[in-house]
Amino acid sequence: MLKSLLPALLLASVAGAQTAPSFEGEVIYQVMPDRFFDGDPGNNAGVNRGDPRAWHGGDLAGLTQKLPYVQKLGATALWLTPVYRQQAVNSFDTAAYHGYWPADFRQVDPHFGSLATFDTFIKTAKEAGMKVVLDQVINHFGYEAPAVRQHPEWFNGKAQCDASQDRDVDCPLAGLPDLRQSVPAVRQQLLENADFWRARGVDGFRYDAIKHVERPFLLDLLKKDRAAGTWTLGEWYDADAGTVAEWQKQGFDSLFLFSLQAAMRGSVMGTSSLVNVREVLRRSNELARPGEVALFLDNHDVPRFAQGSFFEDEGQARTKYGLRALLTLKGVPVLYQGTEIAMRGGADPDNRRDMRFEAQWTPAERAVYDVARDAIAVRKASAALSRGEQTLLEVPDRQADDLLLLTREQGNQRVLVAWHGGLKRQTYSLKLSTLGLKANAQDVTRTLFAGQDAKVSVKGGYLHLSLPPKDAAAFVLR
Numbered sequence: 314m315l316k317s318l319l320p321a322l323l324l325a326s327v328a329g330a331q332t333a334p335s336f337e338g339e340v341i342y343q344v345m346p347d348r349f350f351d352g353d354p355g356n357n358a359g360v361n362r363g364d365p366r367a368w369h370g371g372d373l374a375g376l377t378q379k380l381p382y383v384q385k386l387g388a389t390a391l392w393l394t395p396v397y398r399q400q401a402v403n404s405f406d407t408a409a410y411h412g413y414w415p416a417d418f419r420q421v422d423p424h425f426g427s428l429a430t431f432d433t434f435i436k437t438a439k440e441a442g443m444k445v446v447l448d449q450v451i452n453h454f455g456y457e458a459p460a461v462r463q464h465p466e467w468f469n470g471k472a473q474c475d476a477s478q479d480r481d482v483d484c485p486l487a488g489l490p491d492l493r494q495s496v497p498a499v500r501q502q503l504l505e506n507a508d509f510w511r512a513r514g515v516d517g518f519r520y521d522a523i524k525h526v527e528r529p530f531l532l533d534l535l536k537k538d539r540a541a542g543t544w545t546l547g548e549w550y551d552a553d554a555g556t557v558a559e560w561q562k563q564g565f566d567s568l569f570l571f572s573l574q575a576a577m578r579g580s581v582m583g584t585s586s587l588v589n590v591r592e593v594l595r596r597s598n599e600l601a602r603p604g605e606v607a608l609f610l611d612n613h614d615v616p617r618f619a620q621g622s623f624f625e626d627e628g629q630a631r632t633k634y635g636l637r638a639l640l641t642l643k644g645v646p647v648l649y650q651g652t653e654i655a656m657r658g659g660a661d662p663d664n665r666r667d668m669r670f671e672a673q674w675t676p677a678e679r680a681v682y683d684v685a686r687d688a689i690a691v692r693k694a695s696a697a698l699s700r701g702e703q704t705l706l707e708v709p710d711r712q713a714d715d716l717l718l719l720t721r722e723q724g725n726q727r728v729l730v731a732w733h734g735g736l737k738r739q740t741y742s743l744k745l746s747t748l749g750l751k752a753n754a755q756d757v758t759r760t761l762f763a764g765q766d767a768k769v770s771v772k773g774g775y776l777h778l779s780l781p782p783k784d785a786a787a788f789v790l791r
């Protein structure tokens with residue numbers, strides 16, 4: 314019996330692996346619709362742009378109008394923070410503009426538009442060849458959602474929280490009405506929410522706050538998504554490669570790699586050693602599906618990347634470095650709206666300032682955008698950078714604080730990537746045998762990023778690099 318079953322089981326698991334949805338090769342642009350673009354002033358009830366905690370008027374019509382902007386930047390997919398109908402009133406003097414205080418999971422909030430506006434957005438995005446990832450809240454309702462009073466049995470109360478073995482899961486997150494996913498009515502409703510939005514053409518779900526959700530339910534949800542071909546991206550706040558690895562095994566296609574974000578904030582924007590980044594990359598190479606992991610410099614829940622410098626010009630310069638660096642890595646880059654112009658902002662809600670478009674940019678912001686657009690184009694044009702294997706090179710200890718070297722390789726295409734953390738232009742001569750790199754003088758062809766003075770040559774068994782300060786370079790190797 315066992316003998317006859319085994320081959321079938323093996324085949325089933327291989328087939329499962331083959332059909333897992335993939336976003337490898339995509340570049341995701343993260344939009345918070347209220348803070349992106351106002352395409353319909355007719356739905357601006359309660360809008361006050363002077364108040365960072367109020368609705369600002371951005372909507373799905375505006376996002377649809379601005380799809381050409383996102384396409385021109387080069388992103389191939391969009392992630393929208395939630396657009397569900399929200400609680401109508403404020404909590405803590407804050408409106409539900411961010412979308413994480415849902416009242417009805419199957420309606421669009423009137424500030425964003427309607428289901429018809431959503432369908433138009435999806436249709437327009439599809440026609441433009443873009444994929445759409447929708448934020449799904451599965452842990453809670455908004456504080457003032459009618460369901461909280463109508464169905465108290467759906468929610469964890471003090472008793473459940475007090476008795477819980479896992480307080481992360483069974484106690485309210487930020488006091489939010491906490492759903493009991495093991496209650497059949499809740500479970501069914503949440504599973505059907507996913508079906509509802511999937512049927513409207515969504516390609517992927519970004520699942521909010523998965524650390525706080527009952528695991529058996531989450532596994533059922535992931536199984537359904539996998540079977541339907543929906544890509545799943547989990548938000549486990551502060552996840553490192555170990556957490557990503559565990560959840561990829563459990564059925565998520567991707568998680569955000571928060572540990573890389575922290576290391577890049579420290580080493581690219583700040584003055585920490587690149588050894589910290591190297592350690593994160595070393596561990597993420599061990600993932601079952603390293604090409605799916607979501608890589609980001611910032612998002613709506615952390616201070617803006619550029620905010621890591623006291624000075625606007627330095628923040629812009631290092632954001633250029635960060636963008637180029639991020640786009641050299643294996644994984645799925647996720648750019649938060651405004652990072653392409655090094656928007657500043659501290660903790661929430663300051664990190665959610667209104668997006669500004671071309672006509673409103675300073676020349677310095679335009680220059681950051683040009684680097685972002687170029688780095689995305691370079692990645693997309695290179696099979697090695699988009700999808701290639703990633704191999705870290707062994708940089709000697711005395712240089713490793715300021716120099717991170719890796720190769721990306723796909724078929725007969727090979728790219729050498731160099732991140733340089735030094736504050737001055739620096740030349741490095743490194744023994745090929747120490748690096749573990751095989752290359753000949755004629756292999757080195759050209760730098761990939763536009764307008765950057767980075768040089769490489771191979772001679773006498775050495776790799777010679779001349780690198781500008783605080784920047785990342787990529788070179789084609791034959």
Ligand SMILES: [Ca+2]
Pocket residue numbers: 351352353354355356357370371372424
């Ligand atoms: Ca509006």
Ligand SMILES: [Ca+2]
Pocket residue numbers: 452481482483484491492525526527
């Ligand atoms: Ca919970």
